[in-house]
Amino acid sequence: MDRFKLYKQLKQHSDDKIVFLVLDGLGGLPRNGKTELETASTPAMDGLVAECEAGLMVPVLRGITPGSGPGHLALFGYDPLEYAIGRGILSALGVKFPIRDGDLAARVNFASLDENGNVTDRRAGRIPDDVNRAMCEKIRSIKLEGVEFFIETEKDHRAALIFRGLGGRKFSEAVSETDPQKTGVPTLPSRPLDESKEAKETADLINRFFKEVKACLKNESPANGILLRGFALYRQIPSFSEVYGLNACAIAGYPMYRGLASLVGMEVIETESGVESQFAKLREVWDDYDFFFVHIKYTDSFGEDGNFEAKVSVIEEVDRNLSAVLELNPEVLIITADHSTPASYKAHSWHPIPLLLKSKWCRSSGIKSFGEQALLHGSLGIINSIDLMGLAMAHSGKLQKYGA
Amino acid sequence: MDRFKLYKQLKQHSDDKIVFLVLDGLGGLPRNGKTELETASTPAMDGLVAECEAGLMVPVLRGITPGSGPGHLALFGYDPLEYAIGRGILSALGVKFPIRDGDLAARVNFASLDENGNVTDRRAGRIPDDVNRAMCEKIRSIKLEGVEFFIETEKDHRAALIFRGLGGRKFSEAVSETDPQKTGVPTLPSRPLDESKEAKETADLINRFFKEVKACLKNESPANGILLRGFALYRQIPSFSEVYGLNACAIAGYPMYRGLASLVGMEVIETESGVESQFAKLREVWDDYDFFFVHIKYTDSFGEDGNFEAKVSVIEEVDRNLSAVLELNPEVLIITADHSTPASYKAHSWHPIPLLLKSKWCRSSGIKSFGEQALLHGSLGIINSIDLMGLAMAHSGKLQKYGA
Secondary structure: OOHHHHHHHHEOOOOOOEEEEEEOOEEOOOEOOEOHHHHOOOHHHHHHHHOOEEEEEEOOOOOOOEOHHHHHHHHOOOOOOOOOOOHHHHHHHHOOOOOOOOOEEEEEEEEEEOOOOEEEEOOOOOOOHHHHHHHHHHHOOOOEOOEEEEEEEEEOOEEEEEEEEOOOOOOOOOEOOOOOOOOOOEOOOOOEOOOOHHHHHHHHHHHHHHHHHHHHOOOOOOOOEEEEEEEEEOOOOOOHHHHHOOOEEEEEOOHHHHHHHHHOOOEEOOOOOOHHHHHHHHHHOHHHOOEEEEEEOHHHHHHHHOOHHHHHHHHHHHHHHHHHHHOOOOOEEEEEOOOEOOOOOOOOEOOOEEEEEEOOOOOOOOOOOOOHHHHOOOOOEEEEHHHHHHHHHHHOOOEOOOOO | OOHHHHHHHHEOOOOOOEEEEEEOOEEOOOEOOEOHHHHOOOHHHHHHHHOOEEEEEEOOOOOOOOOHHHHHHHHOOOOOOOOOOOHHHHHHHHOOOOOOOOOEEEEEEEEEEOOOOEEEEOOOOOOOHHHHHHHHHHHOOOOEOOEEEEEEEEEOOEEEEEEEEOOOOOOOOOEOOOOOOOOOOEOOOOOEOOOOHHHHHHHHHHHHHHHHHHHHOOOOOOOOEEEEEEEEEOOOOOOHHHHHOOOEEEEEOOHHHHHHHHHOOOEEOOOOOOHHHHHHHHHHOHHHOOEEEEEEOHHHHHHHHOOHHHHHHHHHHHHHHHHHHHOOOOOEEEEEOOOEOOOOOOOOEOOOEEEEEEOOOOOOOOOOOOOHHHHOOOOOEEEEHHHHHHHHHHHOOOEOOEOO
């Protein structure tokens, strides 16, 4: 019996509501003996933690640093080693493209090329969104035999590209990227990365498409070329409602997290990015769903910038506004992260993630502050992220007993 | 996606060096409330542990006592339930025999037999190595149809035997041993342990070989017979360099651990057994490798002898000399064991193993002494040995992020 089969078999309805408050990259490393979370003044969370279950989570495996995709999939209970979601798919989902089984997606960078075809700017001077949209519109005039394609503006110089096979044509994601990752050199041709017929045909298609785009944009400036990365095939995965029976929504400001949420079948709510506005949105849609994924981005951004103080201040901002969430009386409130992003490390890391779970069915955590050091002694110990959804379901009365 | 596939996909080069300092059988049981490690005066390790990540490790599964093979394979990240390495293979590797896929290896004891073929001494009076070598030389004159064989002196009365099939001939390891495990009785014939043709043919071969050896040694004394144990087929396993991209060496004084190291593709460095000499050897080869497995044997030996004080004093000797390792500034230093060997238990045991991991990317362990009791509260909690390599790779910057 696999995990999803078990959840599907045991799930039952309850009116209880579950809030996942995800502070992206929350986990940290100590500076003068204290991590970002331990440094932040968090009276609201510290008050909660004593009455809650609490602990730490390993997102994938010990030592494995997750990208946002695996980090969130694990939080949502999807084994990140089984459900590998390529970057191109996240881009397509991020622009709300209605992707289908078998589609091949990629990330597009508009770029500047010189007369010899060498890349002079990998971001085409970060063109504004309306220029991006105009370039996409031009590219849509291209015809490719046997293939339908879609190109959609993301933001600045970025767009999402989707190929759809006609007449049963199949693609492969085992093809190399065309982005040379530096300037002063030509774009790379895509090459098949395995021996399959599909990989060869897909690489040919990409190279043909690139040639057509170059011809189509040859008189444009600065965006007269494209770079393609993150080729990924879309395969449908079980939805949140199918696995858990939850009517879930996502309150996330950034396209990638919206993409991840829609991948698992959550409704994506239009929102500004920002603690106050996202919490206000939560209140607004409170009656319409029973699961709420609230994604706070800036803890991670400041971690990646190496800005310890700014990361601390985002944590404090969440803490100051937490009453807005608590006033809604969610039966289950979880405060956690998708992975750690220590400011000293300036990148995602493998270190376990802080976790707090509030419900009326909690043992007391036995600790008094919400910080990595204290959480080591919390009631949940160190669990795997993939186990969190089971706990959320149990604490909200949404799982029946297993077996007689 | 399995663990090795994941490591292979994510591995990247860094100049960081990793030291695995393995105190064989380090874990213990309390006497007057303190284990061997807790009793030992270890100011160096206690000083380290406060600034390190620390915890305990389960080598195989809770309750499973590993032999040296599974204990070390797990430390090296190889699932010991998947990669079962027979004792015969370890003997062959221990004498640096260039074993090949499909070879069948066994341990040999030279023994004394009386005129009726009954065993009178299972170790032939522990013959000196040069007598052992002379016997091996005699045995090499035997011819077996369809099979090549090799016999190599180990030490005292022990040797390694390897059969190699000619013309595609296949062996089975499902055959019984010929050692009766007591004196006054004849050696046992080998029997097939399953219904396969290979098992029957292999048992026949072993019995034929035994008869030839008996004839060949009939005028010798005291070693006029052999006992065969630990039949094992060799199957190549992924190398350390293939899985982790590491250029690894082993500084181990004892053949079995050298065999284990060479099994996973480590370079085996010639060294005397002894803390000071092994640490000096580490310094000598420091520039040539990026992973160093330093194996200290005597903690285990004294544990098996039931000599609590002597085990304590080996731990103290390592601690006194630890500065020789720290002066090399390894980016990652791990101090741990392959399994526990409590002096009171006088044998390997299943109890979790002490673990300390030093790098610049550590959360503080929150503890102040390196001992089983304190380690329960360490930052790593209780992990599986098989997870350690992932942590070592992460802390040394040798693993890329997983997924976008």
